[in-house]
Amino acid sequence: MKVFNTYSRQVEDFQPIEAGQVRMYTCGPTVYNYAHIGNFRAYMFEDILRRQLRAEGYAVKQVMNLTDVDDKTIRGSRAAGVSLQAFTARFKQAFFEDLKRLNIEPAELYPAATDHIPEMIVLIEKLLAAGHAYRSEDGSIYYRVKTFEGYGRLAHLDMGGLKAEARVSQDEYDKENVGDFALWKAWDDADGEVVWDSPWGRGRPGWHIECSAMSIKHLGESFDIHTGGIDNIFPHHENEIAQSEGATGCHPFVRYWMHCGYLVVDGSKMSKSLGNFHTLRDLFERGYTGRDVRYVLLSAHYRQALNFTFAALDGARSALARVDEFRGRLAETAGAAPVTGAGAAPAWVRAPLAAFRAAMNEDLNTPEALAALFALVADGNRALSQGGVSAGEAAAALQALRDMDRVLGVLEAPEPVPDAEALRLLDARTQARAARNWAEADRIRNALAASGWDVRDGPEGAKLKPRRA
Ligand SMILES: [Zn+2]
Numbered sequence: 277m278k279v280f281n282t283y284s285r286q287v288e289d290f291q292p293i294e295a296g297q298v299r300m301y302t303c304g305p306t307v308y309n310y311a312h313i314g315n316f317r318a319y320m321f322e323d324i325l326r327r328q329l330r331a332e333g334y335a336v337k338q339v340m341n342l343t344d345v346d347d348k349t350i351r352g353s354r355a356a357g358v359s360l361q362a363f364t365a366r367f368k369q370a371f372f373e374d375l376k377r378l379n380i381e382p383a384e385l386y387p388a389a390t391d392h393i394p395e396m397i398v399l400i401e402k403l404l405a406a407g408h409a410y411r412s413e414d415g416s417i418y419y420r421v422k423t424f425e426g427y428g429r430l431a432h433l434d435m436g437g438l439k440a441e442a443r444v445s446q447d448e449y450d451k452e453n454v455g456d457f458a459l460w461k462a463w464d465d466a467d468g469e470v471v472w473d474s475p476w477g478r479g480r481p482g483w484h485i486e487c488s489a490m491s492i493k494h495l496g497e498s499f500d501i502h503t504g505g506i507d508n509i510f511p512h513h514e515n516e517i518a519q520s521e522g523a524t525g526c527h528p529f530v531r532y533w534m535h536c537g538y539l540v541v542d543g544s545k546m547s548k549s550l551g552n553f554h555t556l557r558d559l560f561e562r563g564y565t566g567r568d569v570r571y572v573l574l575s576a577h578y579r580q581a582l583n584f585t586f587a588a589l590d591g592a593r594s595a596l597a598r599v600d601e602f603r604g605r606l607a608e609t610a611g612a613a614p615v616t617g618a619g620a621a622p623a624w625v626r627a628p629l630a631a632f633r634a635a636m637n638e639d640l641n642t643p644e645a646l647a648a649l650f651a652l653v654a655d656g657n658r659a660l661s662q663g664g665v666s667a668g669e670a671a672a673a674l675q676a677l678r679d680m681d682r683v684l685g686v687l688e689a690p691e692p693v694p695d696a697e698a699l700r701l702l703d704a705r706t707q708a709r710a711a712r713n714w715a716e717a718d719r720i721r722n723a724l725a726a727s728g729w730d731v732r733d734g735p736e737g738a739k740l741k742p743r744r745a
Contacts, residue, residue: 377566412450415462613667621672
């Protein structure tokens with residue numbers, strides 16, 4: 277498998293540190309609002325990456341952090357008049373619901389920043405001891421960027437200016453150098469109740485240090501892959517390298533840095549003022565499914581800018597309908613035929629499957645992989661129309677679709693997940709039955725049926741199953 281490494285700006289052969297095992301860290305969401313489709317582009321790219329690694333036989337340990345303390349979460353919780361924890365809990369839950377609807381495989385771990393303050397303090401102490409950090413007058417701790425030899429290498433920056441002691445502007449008088457960044461921020465009024473004790477006084481961690489602390493804790497001082505959006509390269513990932521290698525002395529902190537490109541909407545940068553800012557929830561309200569959105573997000577190569585349009589969503593829907601129809605035809609022909617070895621598959625199945633795998637192993641080339649999928653659909657439809665497809669061959673083609681979908685995750689329609697209203701109704705029905713109010717229980721059952729849910733009563737209580745059309 278080959279991947280593009282941002283650090284070297286080259287496509288490289290992927291070789292994990294430990295044979296057969298991939299350790300991968302992903303910068304996760306800041307849980308202060310509903311994530312938008314630009315955010316989900318990055319989580320989708322990471323999902324495709326882990327699925328392809330798994331399809332190639334690697335065991336994957338992916339860690340995705342949840343940023344639940346920073347300026348935005350603190351501001352949001354104060355504006356809402358609730359605790360930081362209560363404020364972020366709501367958006368954490370929404371985030372996991374959205375991931376599920378996009379059929380994104382869960383990471384192995386989702387550490388939260390607020391659960392790792394002691395680890396961050398230990399890391400900052402090491403940086404202070406090594407001379408990489410200093411305490412400013414107000415009790416904040418800054419990283420002294422000029423002490424880290426490789427600073428700027430990931431982003432390919434010319435750091436000459438910084439090394440020559442750039443003048444510090446008036447409003448940042450407590451830093452020695454403009455490029456220095458906060459590891460620990462001393463408490464001030466804006467932080468309200470959000471505060472932790474540290475050896476340097478009360479305060480809270482900087483954003484960058486959380487990813488160094490959590491990745492080292494859960495993946496070790498040196499691991500295989502670190503991902504994010506290209507907007508994370510500088511300063512966030514550059515700072516992570518300086519912090520992690522500065523504290524541990526272990527180089528490299530990360531073997532392969534992988535970043536996905538921007539997402540624009542109708543050719544423009546997404547912004548609330550342009551009215552083209554879409555959360556995933558907005559798209560569901562317009563009647564699109566997670567499957568439609570997922571298809572659009574994987575239709576462009578992850579390193580290219582992706583132009584998101586409603587026309588593309590409609591196109592996704594019809595492309596998926598073509599696959600569904602093809603699968604239906606295959607299923608009819610296959611009947612109960614067992615899948616035999618891959619060698620028994622006809623050339624019109626083998627060739628696109630091989631092309632698919634080659635495309636995905638070439639730095640996750642999803643546009644080419646989708647082209648291979650549609651070559652299978654076109655050639656298979658032609659063969660079916662000519663009546664020359666045996667039951668075994670149709671079964672082999674169905675298996676090829678399943679193999680492709682292990683990576684794409686978009687061909688099989690995922691089971692719908694009941695929404696909050698359906699769950700509330702189910703609960704009300706359970707209560708009506710407990711009160712022996714059979715008429716009310718029946719009325720609720722009918723209301724659920726009208727919104728697409730069947731109620732199944734079982735030994736573990738009542739459950740909702742999607743109604744089949
Ligand atoms: Zn991060």
